[in-house]
Amino acid sequence: MKTTALIMAGGRGERFWPRSRKNMPKQFLSLTDDERTMIRLTVDRILHLVDMEDIYIATNKDYKDLVKEQLPGIPDENILCEPIGRNTAPCIGLGLMHISRKYDDAVMMVLPSDSLIKDGERYRELIREACDIAEAGDNLVTMGIRPNYPETGYGYIKYIEGEKRGSAYRVDKFVEKPSLDKAREYLASGDYLWNAGMFVWKVSTVIKEYKAFLPDMLKGLNVIKDAIGTGDEDKVLGEVFPTLESISIDYGIMEKAGSIYTIPGDFGWDDVGSWLAVERIKSVNEDNNVVSGNAITIDTKDCIIEAQDKLIAAVGLKDIVVVDTADATLICDKGATADIKKVLEVLRAGDNTRYL
Amino acid sequence: MKTTALIMAGGRGERFWPRSRKNMPKQFLSLTDDERTMIRLTVDRILHLVDMEDIYIATNKDYKDLVKEQLPGIPDENILCEPIGRNTAPCIGLGLMHISRKYDDAVMMVLPSDSLIKDGERYRELIREACDIAEAGDNLVTMGIRPNYPETGYGYIKYIEGEKRGSAYRVDKFVEKPSLDKAREYLASGDYLWNAGMFVWKVSTVIKEYKAFLPDMLKGLNVIKDAIGTGDEDKVLGEVFPTLESISIDYGIMEKAGSIYTIPGDFGWDDVGSWLAVERIKSVNEDNNVVSGNAITIDTKDCIIEAQDKLIAAVGLKDIVVVDTADATLICDKGATADIKKVLEVLRAGDNTRYL
Numbered sequence: 142m143k144t145t146a147l148i149m150a151g152g153r154g155e156r157f158w159p160r161s162r163k164n165m166p167k168q169f170l171s172l173t174d175d176e177r178t179m180i181r182l183t184v185d186r187i188l189h190l191v192d193m194e195d196i197y198i199a200t201n202k203d204y205k206d207l208v209k210e211q212l213p214g215i216p217d218e219n220i221l222c223e224p225i226g227r228n229t230a231p232c233i234g235l236g237l238m239h240i241s242r243k244y245d246d247a248v249m250m251v252l253p254s255d256s257l258i259k260d261g262e263r264y265r266e267l268i269r270e271a272c273d274i275a276e277a278g279d280n281l282v283t284m285g286i287r288p289n290y291p292e293t294g295y296g297y298i299k300y301i302e303g304e305k306r307g308s309a310y311r312v313d314k315f316v317e318k319p320s321l322d323k324a325r326e327y328l329a330s331g332d333y334l335w336n337a338g339m340f341v342w343k344v345s346t347v348i349k350e351y352k353a354f355l356p357d358m359l360k361g362l363n364v365i366k367d368a369i370g371t372g373d374e375d376k377v378l379g380e381v382f383p384t385l386e387s388i389s390i391d392y393g394i395m396e397k398a399g400s401i402y403t404i405p406g407d408f409g410w411d412d413v414g415s416w417l418a419v420e421r422i423k424s425v426n427e428d429n430n431v432v433s434g435n436a437i438t439i440d441t442k443d444c445i446i447e448a449q450d451k452l453i454a455a456v457g458l459k460d461i462v463v464v465d466t467a468d469a470t471l472i473c474d475k476g477a478t479a480d481i482k483k484v485l486e487v488l489r490a491g492d493n494t495r496y497l
Numbered sequence: 498m499k500t501t502a503l504i505m506a507g508g509r510g511e512r513f514w515p516r517s518r519k520n521m522p523k524q525f526l527s528l529t530d531d532e533r534t535m536i537r538l539t540v541d542r543i544l545h546l547v548d549m550e551d552i553y554i555a556t557n558k559d560y561k562d563l564v565k566e567q568l569p570g571i572p573d574e575n576i577l578c579e580p581i582g583r584n585t586a587p588c589i590g591l592g593l594m595h596i597s598r599k600y601d602d603a604v605m606m607v608l609p610s611d612s613l614i615k616d617g618e619r620y621r622e623l624i625r626e627a628c629d630i631a632e633a634g635d636n637l638v639t640m641g642i643r644p645n646y647p648e649t650g651y652g653y654i655k656y657i658e659g660e661k662r663g664s665a666y667r668v669d670k671f672v673e674k675p676s677l678d679k680a681r682e683y684l685a686s687g688d689y690l691w692n693a694g695m696f697v698w699k700v701s702t703v704i705k706e707y708k709a710f711l712p713d714m715l716k717g718l719n720v721i722k723d724a725i726g727t728g729d730e731d732k733v734l735g736e737v738f739p740t741l742e743s744i745s746i747d748y749g750i751m752e753k754a755g756s757i758y759t760i761p762g763d764f765g766w767d768d769v770g771s772w773l774a775v776e777r778i779k780s781v782n783e784d785n786n787v788v789s790g791n792a793i794t795i796d797t798k799d800c801i802i803e804a805q806d807k808l809i810a811a812v813g814l815k816d817i818v819v820v821d822t823a824d825a826t827l828i829c830d831k832g833a834t835a836d837i838k839k840v841l842e843v844l845r846a847g848d849n850t851r852y853l
Contacts, residue, residue, distance in 0.1 A: 159810070439839045452825040452852050454515070454840045457833025461817070469808035470821065472828055477813020483795045484810045496808050 142276050142343075143247040145195040146187055147236035149338075150180055150204065150254035151223060155482050156415045159469040160447070163497045168255040169207045172413055173422050179413070180254040181211050186261050187250070190268060195247075197221055197239055198254075199232050218370075224379045229338075230393040231385040234351060234358060235378075238366035241344045248272045249347070251340040251390075257422055259409025267404050270308055271341035274402055279349065281398055282309065282341040284406040285334025291324035294414065296336035296391055298403050299327075312401035315391055334405055336391065337412065350394045358393075361385050415478045416462045419445050434465070443475070469496050498632050498699070499603040501551040502543055503592035505694075506536055506560065506610035507579060511838050512771045515825040516803070519853045524610040525563045528769055529778050535769070536610040537567050542617050543606070546624060551603075553577055553595055554610075555588050574726075580735045585694075586749040587741040590707060590714060594722035597700045604628045605703070607696040607746075613778055615765025623760050626664055627697040630758055635705065637754055638665065638697040640762040641690025647680035650770065652692035652747055654759050655683075668757035671747055690761055692747060693768065706750045714749075717741050771834045772818045775801050790821070799831070825852050 154167025161167040168180045175182065184196060193214040200208055202222040208215065221235055233251055240247055250268065258264045271282040285298045297316045304311035315336065319327060327333035351359040361381045368377035386393075395401065411418055423431045430438055434448030441458040448465050455463065460475040473481060488496050510523025517523040524536045531538065540552060549570040556564055558578040564571065577591050589607055596603055606624065614620045627638040641654045653672045660667035671692065675683060683689035707715040717737045724733035742749075751757065767774055779787045786794055790804030797814040804821050811819065816831040829837060844852050 159808075437840050437843050439836050439843070440833060452515075454825060454827045454829075454837075456827065456836050456840060457830035458817075458828060459830075461814075461828070463828055465826065469810060470826060471810045471812065472814060472817070472819055473810075474813035474815075477796060480795050480812050481810075484793050484812060487793050487795070 143195060143244050144191050144250070144272055145197070145240050145244070145247045145344075146191045146250045146252060147197045147199055147233065147240070148180065148183055148252050148254045149229070149232060150198050150200040150208065151226060151232065152255060154255065155485055156478065158481055158485060159464055159466045159471050159496070163494075164203065165207070166204070167413070169204070169211060172419070173257060174424065178211055179257070180208070182257070183252060183254050184212055184215075186258060186264060187252070187268070189265055190272070191250070194219070195240075197236050199223065199236055201226070223382060225383045227382065227385050228387045229390040230351075230355060230358060230388045231362075231382065233340075233347075233390050234355075234362040234385070235365065235382070237344060237347060237351070238362050239369060241348065242366055242369055244344070246343055246345045248275050249342060249344050251338075253338050253412070255413060256337065257409075257411040257413050257418075259411070261408075264406070264408040267308060267406055267408065268341065271402075271404055274306060274309055275341045275343055275346070279346040279400055280342070281346065281350070281395065281401045283312070283395070283401065283403050284337055284339040284341075284410075285403040286337045286410045287405050287407065288324075288328050288333065288335050291321060291328045292335065293318060293321050293324050295412075297324075297327050297333045298336050299333050300403050302332055306402060309402040309404045312403050315395040315401075317392070317396075334403055336395075337406065337410055339406070340390070347394075350398050354397050355386070355388070355393050358385050358388075415481075416445055416464065416473070417475060417478055419447070419462075445475075499551060499600050500547050500606070500628055501553070501596050501600070501603045501700075502547045502606045502608060503553045503555055503589065503596070504536065504539055504608050504610045505585070505588060506554050506556040506564065507582060507588065508611060510611065511841055512834065514837055514841060515822045515827050515852070516820055519850075520559065521563070522560070523769070525560070525567060528775065529613060530780065534567055535613070536564070538613070539608060539610050540568055540571075542614060542620060543608070543624070545621055546628070547606070550575070551596075553592050555579065555592055557582070579738060581739045583738065583741055584743045585746040586711060586714060586744045587718075587738060589696075589703075589746050590711075590718040590741070591721065591738070593700060593703060593707075594718050595725060597704065598722055598725055600700070602699055602701045604631050605698060605700050607694075609694050609768070611769060612693065612695075613765075613767040613769050613774075615767070617764075620762070620764040623664060623762055623764065624697065627758075627760055630662060630665055631697045631699055631702070635702040635756055636698070637702065637706070637751065637757045639668070639751070639757065639759050640693055640695040640697075640766075641759040642693045642766045643761050643763065644680075644684050644689065644691050647677060647684045648691065649674060649677050649680050651768075653680075653683050653689045654692050655689050656759050658688055662758060665758040665760045668759050671751040671757075673748070673752075690759055692751075693762065693766055695762070696746070703750075706754050710753050711742070711744070711749050714741050714744075771837075772801055772820065772829070773831060773834055775803070801831075 154161035157167045197219045199221045275282050299313040300310035368374045420431050428442050430444045432446045436446045436448040436453040439456045441455040443460050445462045462473045464471040510517035513523045553575045555577045631638050655669040656666035724730045776787050784798050786800045788802045792802045792804040792809040795812045797811040801818045818829045820827040
């Protein structure tokens with residue numbers, strides 16, 4: 142059976158402001174020591190498993206040119222532009238329609254475009270196993286990540302220790318982003334994994350799930366499917382897609398579906414979720430700083446300094462993130478990176494869109 | 498008797514890097530809410546007491562054009578360019594020669610170009626009194642500043658409580674920059690003032706002091722004096738000035754001289770000695786930040802942010818100084834401003850002179 146992939150690349154990456162901008166979000170930036178961009182790394186990572194013409198990119202029209210530029214091998218018709226952001230269930234559904242139109246059935250992997258995988262070899266090994274499990278029956282397979290701290294920003298997957306199939310465990314349930322107390326409980330219990338938003342399933346399997354749990358959405362998606370490749374494609378997509386319910390695949394399907402397996406993904410996953418991730422993925426110097434660009438540090442420790450051509454002089458700093466760009470400089474305490482979005486709120490409120 | 502002034506404007510203002518630069522040091526910048534530069538404020542402050550043609554500026558040739566530009570009323574021949582920095586005794590001596598050549602005798606005030614006076618009216622009142630005391634006899638008069646914390650970066654003046662003359666006290670002794678313990682002692686004793694480098698005396702009086710305590714220097718200064726106004730002036734200055742002993746007026750004369758008076762200067766003096774001074778002299782907002790330019794602050798307190806056109810976004814910061822300029826940005830903990838000079842050392846060591 143053919144293996145296909147849908148890469149989700151419509152995010153805005155606001156937590157990486159000011160480098161990530163509305164017109165150049167995180168997935169199109171190089172954030173690691175590798176000069177390739179996040180989305181390019183995502184594609185390159187699966188090329189042994191999927192043919193280029195079977196890779197679909199879900200994004201929006203603002204980023205279509207960036208996708209074409211950074212992924213020249215992807216066929217134009219595989220770049221799927223959502224007319225409006227409607228959460229993951231409609232987005233995955235759109236990819237599903239394109240793939241089901243092309244193949245009677247196929248294995249489909251759904252991947253974020255902006256996470257980092259340190260061990261690509263192990264990743265491919267486990268993704269291949271996930272494909273096998275998906276192909277063998279009507280199984281939804283998800284790659285879980287073993288938590289090492291009580292993160293409250295991810296959903297969790299509870300698996301059943303006793304029901305193992307190769308590297309995979311049968312899933313007991315999907316749970317939404319927990320409180321800190323709950324997250325600590327999950328971490329302590331040992332049978333919860335982080336939901337990293339990586340799924341593998343057969344097209345035929347997941348269509349059955351849409352039919353069972355999101356029947357109205359599937360009807361809309363089928364209308365869109367019928368217009369694909371016709372002169373009406375854009376018009377129908379623009380009319381129907383915004384009417385689809387804005388719901389996540391986790392909430393819409395995964396929390397309800399029956400046969401779900403999860404594979405603990407021990408391949409060095411990182412969602413590069415904020416500037417703090419930089420010190421996990423880039424080289425740290427003897428003062429425990431991550432420094433790039435034209436910077437001088439004096440008595441400065443545990444800082445992240447992303448300078449460019451302009452000289453950044455850091456004196457006596459500790460636990461500070463400095464990110465310089467051509468028109469804006471962020472200086473943020475490490476404990477306050479979640480508040481970067483408040484800067485964007487102030488900018489929006491002031492109609493100061495040039496910095497967004 | 499004529500009143501004259503020598504304004505010392507040869508400093509580099511390194512503690513105000515990156516705004517203060519080798520080719521545009523602190524005294525030529527506006528650092529207060531007033532748009533006038535520090536040296537302009539210094540001149541304007543004494544114009545009721547001294548005629549423009551009797552104001553001399555001691556600087557060096559790098560800053561001659563800046564002086565002419567910022568102080569267009571000062572005669573060209575009153576801009577005295579030291580060929581090399583030789584501390585304050587030779588510098589004041591050079592001014593002394595120019596004034597003594599013009600007037601048989603005169604009252605001379607010596608003033609820094611980069612300190613701030615909040616109450617100009619009170620300042621003029623006390624300076625006028627200092628002039629009277631200087632004119633009345635062979636008295637050296639210095640404006641002292643009542644200490645309000647044990648600063649170790651200034652010299653101190655011990656006065657004799659019982660020997661008062663108007664607002665002035667007779668000086669017991671000048672003491673050099675103390676240790677912290679000593680500074681605490683001075684502060685507690687109540688009869689020590691900070692030496693703010695502001696002096697008033699008759700030309701004839703101070704020449705006697707040079708003769709007594711710096712006789713070789715006076716000889717050299719007289720050679721320079723004889724060449725003033727001749728075609729050889731620059732040549733002689735360039736040859737003789739560098740041979741003069743590099744010694745401060747405090748150490749060379751004030752610590753040794755006899756009849757010294759000091760007036761406690763209660764006119765809101767500030768030496769604007771580092772970026773920390775900015776919060777004493779500029780408006781502080783409700784978060785106790787001093788913010789100027791294009792800046793957004795989120796959960797940021799007790800910070801100094803000097804932005805320009807480029808957006809500076811400060812998130813979760815406390816006690817941090819941020820100074821942005823066209824080619825360099827300083828980010829410095831308030832407790833580490835003394836280490837700004839280490840940045841300049843690194844730049845010099847790397848031959849990176851464009852940022853100095």
